[in-house]
Amino acid sequence: MATTTTTTLTKLALSLTLVHAVCASRQILQAAGASSICAGVSQYIIAPSYVYPNCSITTPSCAWYSFSNGADYVIINPNSGPGTTANSDYVNLVSDIRASTETFITTILGYVATTYGAKSEAAVNAETDLYNSVYKVDGIFFDEASTDCTLTSYYSNIVTHVQDTTMSPTGQDYTILNWGTNGPECFLLNTSGNVPADNFVTFENSHASYASYAPHAYMANYDPARFYHIVYNVTEANLISTMTKSKQFRAGRVYVTNDDLPNPYDTAPTPFTSYWEAEVEKAAASC
Numbered sequence: 351m352a353t354t355t356t357t358t359l360t361k362l363a364l365s366l367t368l369v370h371a372v373c374a375s376r377q378i379l380q381a382a383g384a385s386s387i388c389a390g391v392s393q394y395i396i397a398p399s400y401v402y403p404n405c406s407i408t409t410p411s412c413a414w415y416s417f418s419n420g421a422d423y424v425i426i427n428p429n430s431g432p433g434t435t436a437n438s439d440y441v442n443l444v445s446d447i448r449a450s451t452e453t454f455i456t457t458i459l460g461y462v463a464t465t466y467g468a469k470s471e472a473a474v475n476a477e478t479d480l481y482n483s484v485y486k487v488d489g490i491f492f493d494e495a496s497t498d499c500t501l502t503s504y505y506s507n508i509v510t511h512v513q514d515t516t517m518s519p520t521g522q523d524y525t526i527l528n529w530g531t532n533g534p535e536c537f538l539l540n541t542s543g544n545v546p547a548d549n550f551v552t553f554e555n556s557h558a559s560y561a562s563y564a565p566h567a568y569m570a571n572y573d574p575a576r577f578y579h580i581v582y583n584v585t586e587a588n589l590i591s592t593m594t595k596s597k598q599f600r601a602g603r604v605y606v607t608n609d610d611l612p613n614p615y616d617t618a619p620t621p622f623t624s625y626w627e628a629e630v631e632k633a634a635a636s637c
């Protein structure tokens with residue numbers, strides 16, 4: 351049983367790698383205006399995987415098994431941030447992911463809350479430094495990000511700190527600002543005084559709220575890889591239509607789950623095959 355599952359997932363991983371490659375070239379065609387093959391984009395999954403890793407990524411009942419078999423990026427959150435010292439369960443998790451030859455995960459991000467700019471740059475940078483020294487992450491997910499254009503230098507500085515200090519074994523220094531809602535273009539401008547984050551969460555809310563969402567017009571001028579939608583409380587019946595909508599909204603990064611408030615990120619989406627695998631396949635498809 352376990353062997354069969356592993357074999358199936360290996361095949362799925364291989365076929366999804368091919369699908370990703372095909373979709374990437376389609377995105378380039380669309381961006382160049384050469385052809386409009388479909389109204390959507392292929393996507394990578396970023397999992398806000400805030401589940402305590404007290405089980406193995408190779409155990410099918412473990413949430414981290416699901417994340418490992420489908421998420422391209424994961425966010426680790428030992429204690430609403432890195433905590434104060436090394437947590438051996440997280441050290442082991444990161445080491446297991448790095449050592450795995452089957453996982454989809456290419457990028458491990460650390461969670462840091464910025465309290466809408468109220469947390470000092472020094473305090474934010476200290477958390478980044480702790481993730482780097484203890485877990486050797488590939489980048490940082492900055493939560494509670496402000497949408498106030500007077501704070502572009504604050505966010506530019508903490509993004510620059512990640513780029514200057516990364517200890518990622520993969521050489522990445524990926525950064526995400528979580529607005530949770532649409533934000534202004536000032537944060538994306540590559541002006542001399544502003545170093546933009548790689549990606550912005552422009553929707554984080556429930557399935558019900560997604561019905562009234564629309565992206566800002568300026569977002570159509572940017573690569574879909576710059577935008578990330580997180581939709582929770584999505585039933586299995588609504589999964590594919592929600593994924594399709596996120597593609598039509600040009601969110602190149604996505605996470606859809608049937609977990610719900612008060613904490614929609616304390617389990618992986620279930621069931622594995624009919625929900626999570628369906629989401630993984632749909633994300634990789636171009637429409």
Ligand SMILES: *[C@@H]1O[C@H](CO)[C@@H](O)[C@H](O)[C@H]1NC(C)=O
Binds near residue numbers: 402404405
């Ligand atoms: C993992 O930890 C949670 C609490 O954080 C606990 O409820 C659960 O029983 C633990 N599971 C294992 C396998 O230790």
Ligand SMILES: *[C@@H]1O[C@H](CO)[C@@H](O)[C@H](O)[C@H]1NC(C)=O
Binds near residue numbers: 545
């Ligand atoms: C602007 O910065 C972003 C984030 O670093 C990068 O992805 C993008 O390629 C840059 N654009 C230009 C035109 O340099």
Ligand SMILES: *[C@@H]1O[C@H](CO)[C@@H](O)[C@H](O)[C@H]1NC(C)=O
Binds near residue numbers: 556583610611
């Ligand atoms: C989640 O969605 C269901 C309908 O599918 C709704 O009844 C429920 O209230 C929602 N949960 C929350 C916390 O809003």
